[in-house]
Amino acid sequence: MVFGAPPPVGSDLPLGTGISIIVPTYQEVDNIPHLLKRLEVFRAQYDAPVEVLFMDDDSQDGSVEAVAAAGHDWARIITRTENRGLSQAVIEGFTQAKYPVLACMDCDLSHPPEALPQMVLGLRAGQQMVIGSRYVPGGSTDDDWGIGRWLNSLVATLLARPLTKVRDPMSGFFVLRKSDFEAADWLSPVGYKIALELIVKCGLENVGEVPIHFTDRVHGESKLTFKEQLKYIQHLRRLYLYKFSNMMYLAQFLVVGMSGVVVNLSVLSVLSVMGLPDWICLAGGIAVSIVTNFLLNRRFTFSYARDGAILRQFVSFVGACAFGMVVNYVVALTVRNNLGDDGTFTLQLAALAGIAAGMAFNFLGSRYLVFRKRFVKKP
Known part of the structure; x- marks a missing residue:
């Protein structure tokens, strides 16, 4: 049969x-x-x-x-x-x-x-x-x-x-x-x-x-x-x-993003132990995590584009992340203002909404602008 x-x-x-x-x-x-x-x-x-x-x-x-x-x-x-x-x-x-x-x-x-x-x-x-x-x-x-x-x-x-x-x-x-x-x-x-x-x-x-x-x-x-x-x-x-291309790209992008949080906090902590000012510690953590996120996304998440011009991709990635942080801030502030003053975790909820919006923008920007697949030839 x-x-x-x-x-x-x-x-x-x-x-x-x-x-x-x-x-x-x-x-x-x-x-x-x-x-x-x-x-x-x-x-x-x-x-x-x-x-x-x-x-x-x-x-x-x-x-x-x-x-x-x-x-x-x-x-x-x-x-x-x-x-x-x-x-x-x-x-x-x-x-x-x-x-x-x-x-x-x-x-x-x-x-x-x-x-x-x-x-x-x-x-x-x-x-x-x-x-x-x-x-x-x-x-x-x-x-x-x-x-x-x-x-x-x-x-x-x-x-x-x-x-x-x-x-x-x-x-x-x-x-x-x-x-x-x-x-x-x-x-x-x-x-x-x-x-x-x-x-x-x-x-x-x-x-x-x-x-x-x-x-x-x-x-x-x-x-x-x-x-x-x-x-x-x-x-x-x-x-x-x-x-399941977009679903898989998003999952890998989120995993890389989580690794970026670990890198950010680790670098920040090391610089703080070295006695550097807080603003340098914060900036150092962000800078290193952006670099590692870019390299990991280029190597794994959007591996089809890793033969592209790395400098141009990095500049575009930094731009997308910068705009994503603006989106994060605006969304978080808007949600916070609309939630009012009641509730213990209103600020945290607003922050999570901003992070989600910023992450979504960063993913779409990376997927369709930074690592544009239509310009990548299949081997």
């Missing part, structure tokens, strides 16, 4: 539509012959042409010779020496594929080729992507999955939930139309979760899932390192910024 949203009526993938299977590899020479044997069975049963592209990140372990030794004219290996990485390999493979249906699967035999016919059937029924899923009814993993590995997968899936309702967005086993892939908006994956990147950047809302049994690798070593897990967090941040 294919799980997902009800597919539209009709299909643009009739019987006889060819499929290109992309297999990213790095030091998988022991697994290549076994995978090719299983794909040979799939090819014999499939009702259309099949090609298999091994996208190898210059393993130099005999992978090229292993593919050649199999002697299949429908399987070839492409050695990649630049821009290496699993997601980049898949994207390059999809670009070079010649058939309308694209499939991605791992070489370590964890993904069963036997599930491909059912997955392609989902595309023919109208799904935009079909995933081989561990987490829908009927899906499973090997019994020796430890609690740490299970928790790691669960947390990674939950972190991706705001981006998609797919139950197994971490899966590296999926099929989609090449036309949907080619319609993607600026693919920029980090790490190994290419399916999640495609779901978000291709705007795929009708994603089906086919249950599979995920088998642990027998030959070779896993490429999932702690470094790759950190890359996943970086990838999630990029996707959140893409899908």
Whole structure:
């Protein structure tokens, strides 16, 4: 069964539509012959042409010779020496594929080729992507999955939930139309979760899932390192910024603003301990916090603009902050005058209103004036 949203009526993938299977590899020479044997069975049963592209990140372990030794004219290996990485390999493979249906699967035999016919059937029924899923009814993993590995997968899936309702967005086993892939908006994956990147950047809302049994690798070593897990967090941040841009920019701007308060108070306290006059302490705290806020916002909050002219951006940022302080003061004074003299915390409430107004202005000024995205080219 294919799980997902009800597919539209009709299909643009009739019987006889060819499929290109992309297999990213790095030091998988022991697994290549076994995978090719299983794909040979799939090819014999499939009702259309099949090609298999091994996208190898210059393993130099005999992978090229292993593919050649199999002697299949429908399987070839492409050695990649630049821009290496699993997601980049898949994207390059999809670009070079010649058939309308694209499939991605791992070489370590964890993904069963036997599930491909059912997955392609989902595309023919109208799904935009079909995933081989561990987490829908009927899906499973090997019994020796430890609690740490299970928790790691669960947390990674939950972190991706705001981006998609797919139950197994971490899966590296999926099929989609090449036309949907080619319609993607600026693919920029980090790490190994290419399916999640495609779901978000291709705007795929009708994603089906086919249950599979995920088998642990027998030959070779896993490429999932702690470094790759950190890359996943970086990838999630990029996707959140893409899908929820203003909300994410505001959240990061507020975090940087809070750090500026800490910097301000710390510098002020140090200068005060040094015996400097109060006005110098206050000015020093403000000056340093403005510089740190600017650098952090430029580096993290609005990272797309960090290659811009830094001096011009800094002058604009200072101007925006100065005007924001004026807005802060005017709003706070207006609210204070309208609240009257009753109440213990009227001054504090007015101050909070001013801070909120000033912060909002600073954010809008930074987002649309200081770090103007329309002048920043996508890489």
